[in-house]
Amino acid sequence: MKPKLFIDGEHGTTGLQIRQRIAARDDLEVLSIPEAERRNAALREELLKSADIAILCLPDDAAREAVAMLTDAHTRIIDTSTAHRTHDDWVYGFAESEPGQGERIAEARYVSNPGCYSTGAIGLLRPLTRAGILPGDYPVTINAVSGYTGGGKQMIAQMEDEARDDHIAAPHFLYATALRHKHVPEIQSRSGLAVRPLFSPSVGRFAQGMLVQVPLHLDAMDGRPAMGDIHAVLAKHYDGQDIVEVVPLAESAAIARLDPTEMAGTDRMKLFVFGTDGDGQVNLVASLDNLGKGASGAAVQNLDLMIGA
Numbered sequence: 001m002k003p004k005l006f007i008d009g010e011h012g013t014t015g016l017q018i019r020q021r022i023a024a025r026d027d028l029e030v031l032s033i034p035e036a037e038r039r040n041a042a043l044r045e046e047l048l049k050s051a052d053i054a055i056l057c058l059p060d061d062a063a064r065e066a067v068a069m070l071t072d073a074h075t076r077i078i079d080t081s082t083a084h085r086t087h088d089d090w091v092y093g094f095a096e097s098e099p100g101q102g103e104r105i106a107e108a109r110y111v112s113n114p115g116c117y118s119t120g121a122i123g124l125l126r127p128l129t130r131a132g133i134l135p136g137d138y139p140v141t142i143n144a145v146s147g148y149t150g151g152g153k154q155m156i157a158q159m160e161d162e163a164r165d166d167h168i169a170a171p172h173f174l175y176a177t178a179l180r181h182k183h184v185p186e187i188q189s190r191s192g193l194a195v196r197p198l199f200s201p202s203v204g205r206f207a208q209g210m211l212v213q214v215p216l217h218l219d220a221m222d223g224r225p226a227m228g229d230i231h232a233v234l235a236k237h238y239d240g241q242d243i244v245e246v247v248p249l250a251e252s253a254a255i256a257r258l259d260p261t262e263m264a265g266t267d268r269m270k271l272f273v274f275g276t277d278g279d280g281q282v283n284l285v286a287s288l289d290n291l292g293k294g295a296s297g298a299a300v301q302n303l304d305l306m307i308g309a
C-alpha cells in the first residue's frame, strides 16, 4: 500500500514547493485540502489523522496545534516550522549533520526540518566542533543573505507588490538587528556551541538562494589549524554523499564573486573555504536555496528516508 501523505499548509510557499517536488511520483497517495478550506480545523484534523505522514508547512503556533491533534494518532510528522527544532523528543531532520542521523530520521515518528539559515550555519560549524578543531566556546559570528521567499507569502507580497502600503523597495536590507533571530537557539545547540553565536541575517531582492558566512580567526582556535586543515575536516565529514558538496580549495580560490542565487532551484548545498593560506583567517560560506535544502527539498529528503523510498 502507498503511504498516505498530507501537507498541512500545502497552499503556502514551502507547501507548494513540496507539492511540485512530488507531483510526478506514483509511490505516494497525496491527501489534499482545497485552498478555501485551508484553515478549516475540523477538516485538517480529519486529513492529519488519515495520513501516514504529515508535513507541517505552517507558522509555529499552528504547527503546535496540529501536533496536539495527533497525540493519539499513528501519523508520523515532519515539521518545517521552528516549533520543535530544539525539542528532545524530535529527531533533527538534517541527515548529513551527524553520523547515523539518516537512520534516526528513517525510524522517527517526529522529525523537525531545519531552518534555512540554520542548515548553512550548522552545515559549516558542526563538523568542526565534532572534530574538536573549533572550540565550543569560540565566539562565532554568522552573516547571511537570503532570497525574499524565506519570509513566506507575506514578504513575497511586500517585495513584489508596489501598491501595498507595506511595500519593501530596498534592494537589500538587514533585519533581526537586536541579534535575537529565531534560529539562534537551533544553530547554537545543533552546532555544539557553548557561546551564543552572533547572527546577522539580511534579505536581497531575489526570490530564492542564500549565502551563510562564518568568518574564523584560525589563531584563536585549538592547535592554530591551517586553512587546509579546516577544509580537510569538512571534506571528510561530507565524504560519501551527494547533497552537500565541499568545494575544492583551488576551485574556491579561483572564484572572484559568489552569487547567492547560484544554488536556486536545487536541493543541494555547496560549502566553500575562502582565504589565503598562511594569513590565519578563513571565511566559510554555505550556498543553498532557502526553499531547497533550506526547506522543501530537505522535507522531501526526510520523507524519502522515512518511507524508505
Ligand SMILES: NC(=O)C1=CN([C@@H]2O[C@H](COP(=O)(O)OP(=O)(O)OC[C@H]3O[C@@H](n4cnc5c(N)ncnc54)[C@H](OP(=O)(O)O)[C@@H]3O)[C@@H](O)[C@H]2O)C=CC1
Pocket: 008, 009, 010, 011, 012, 013, 014, 015, 038, 039, 040, 056, 057, 058, 059, 060, 062, 080, 081, 082, 114, 115, 116, 149, 150, 151, 152, 153, 154, 290, 291, 294, 295
Ligand atoms: N519560506 C522559507 O524559505 C522557509 C520556511 N520555513 C517554515 O515553513 C513554515 C511555512 O512557511 P512558509 O511556507 O514560508 O509560509 P507561508 O505564509 O507562505 O505559508 C503558510 C501557509 O500556512 C497557512 N496557515 C497559516 N496559519 C494557519 C492555520 N492556523 N491553520 C491552517 N493553515 C494555516 C497559510 O494560510 P494563509 O494564506 O491563510 O495565511 C499558508 O497557506 C513556517 O513555519 C516557516 O518558518 C522553513 C524554512 C524556510
Ligand SMILES: CC(=O)N[C@@H](CCC(=O)OP(=O)(O)O)C(=O)O
Pocket: 080, 081, 082, 114, 115, 116, 117, 118, 146, 147, 148, 149, 150, 151, 152, 155, 182, 183, 201, 202, 203, 294
Ligand atoms: C528571509 C526571512 O524572512 N527568513 C525567515 C526564516 C526562513 C526560515 O528558515 O525559516 P524558518 O525558521 O521559518 O524555518 C526569517 O528570518 O524569519
